[in-house]
Amino acid sequence: MATEHQRGIKGPAIFLAQFAGDAAPFDSLPNIARWAADLGYRGIQLPVDPRFIDLDRAAESKDYCDEIAGICREAGVEITELSTHMQGQLVAVHPAYAAQFDGFAPAELRGKPREQSEWAAGQVIKAARASRHLGLDVQVGFSGALAWPYLYPWPQRPAGLIDEAFAELARRWQPILDAHEEQGVDYAYELHPGEDLMDGASFERFLEETGNHARVAINYDPSHFVLQQLDYLGFIDHYASRIRAFHVKDAEFLPSARQGVYSGFSGWTDRAGRFRSLGDGQVDFAGVFSRLTLAGYRGWAVLEWECCIKSAAQGAAEGAPFIEAHLIEPTETAFDDFAGGDAPDRGALRSMLGLD
Template identity: 95%
Template sequence: MATDTQRGIKGPAIFLAQFAGDAAPFDTLPNIARWAADLGYRGIQVPVDPRFIDLDRAAESKDYCDEIAGTCREAGVEITELSTHMQGQLVAVHPAYAAQFDAFAPQALRGKPREQSEWAAGQVIKAARASRHLGLDVQVGFSGALAWPYLYPWPQRPAGLVEEAFAELARRWKPILDAHEEQGVDYAYELHPGEDLMDGASFERFLEETGNHPRAAINYDPSHFVLQQLDYLGFIDHYASRIRAFHVKDAEFLPSARQGVYSGFSGWTDRAGRFRSLGDGQVDFAGVFSRLTLAGYRGWAVLEWECCVKSAAQGAAEGAPFIEAHLIQPTETAFDDFAGGEASDRAALRAMLGLG
């Protein structure tokens, strides 16, 4: 699957979570892999979903993982990362959201938040082992949230509440990150409103609590930053060393006299901040791909489709050529090399400066 574009960002790839279903071609890994390849994708980001992967087998058997990888290659794609978004979410759930997230856990653990958290941590660790068996260096997912209900401080939060929440979040994630260290796999958190890790400041707080853990990384997704009105291009420059994965997702922010950033009580199509299909929103993808290329990011560009207007079928079909058109082959020369002079010794250089 090696291509010239792999000197830079790899792609196009697609995240399968929003397309998984019980009907063909979205019901099995061979079927959905062929579907993705037929649309022009070269990679697939695979959620840890029993329809696509047996996580227990994958964690224990490299032979099984080789079979999975071979199935994908035969279809014309390769696995970019494993996703444990749902499992990562369950590592830390505030009681206010326990009922809503209950369905993410096995039936036997419904209504048992502590057991769910322990199960989820085990799942993410198994996915790290599976990633290593698949030859993958990155896993992607969510952090979960304990402090999120207290985001907007009214009434004022008691002193120490946020600090305690992040200390607990780090306590739960530290053994998971240590397990990733053992496997040589990074965990790239998707910084996402609703998670305690939602922006650079929260990620830094988490890093500090984990002792700047080397395996704590970022799944960069500019759409979430548009909705927060955050400088998503400057973010790349600031956190380049931690960006290990990239969701290519578009969004728009259309504030009005009636609502702005906090417009979540409106329906999806009526909110000021909305996710859109690629090219239909406000993300400057030329800038994003340029900044990531300059920053040395050489991972995958993975479409995540979540549009409140356009159909999933159309969004998926348009995604591969959109990403392809934005891939950059890094230059190996300066634009003005043709006019460059010959190398000079120090004496000649000083003479040019009039320094004798």
């Protein structure tokens, strides 16, 4: 489905993970697709959720994927990317977090971390095949984490601990990334606290461990960088060639005399850094869309709603016009072209410089 902003960033789109449920209109693909379209969205980022897609069938059958795409098209939207955030998380889980992530796995695998990791890797690979059947070039998700409990360097970390963690993380992802290479699909990691890939430094470490794998990409989300106090605009300039997906999510950082980045174990509403609905936080979205446009990003702008104050319904309703207002149609001419003329020859240029 072409959009009027085809030459620039595409949108608006919405990530459905936070809205999926067992009640209409969030209980089936036809229902939720129509809901999104009615709010003004042109795209939906689809979590690999059995309510929306049968991953086994999608991995094996292009005809089935054509049916899925047709349902979306009839509703007025298209699929932007498949999301395997929960499955990617289970590729690597430190034992300290095993109980908290146990619910991400099928019931028969609860309490079996090794089996969960193998299952998760298989799911992400199937999603790569499904992406190809759907005509998608990018899949998004998490990296998982083995080193996260050792984020703060106290007590002193044994030499080689982090190197070993990233080597193992890369070892687990290597066959998954190779499968993505076979399908011509990038895997865009959402750089996120709680994942071993959380910022540029950790992304570079992982990229090096994978031998600079061509399919290692970034799902850019400035909200996580606000919470880390990272230069999220400069990040775009530095990693533009690897940014293949974009979550439009707002956040704010309000440090006080009582708390800063770590926020003293406070809950979301009481933290110094917290997620907000679009326009309610501190992200400079005019700067973000401008930098991404200049960098040549031509993928989708996808709302991810996570706000500790505003309702999901209001956040979703406000998201489409907000993104629409920030989309940029790239210029094909310079603003001062009217003042130019024919390109002079070299002699004329040297004469202008007084070089005869």
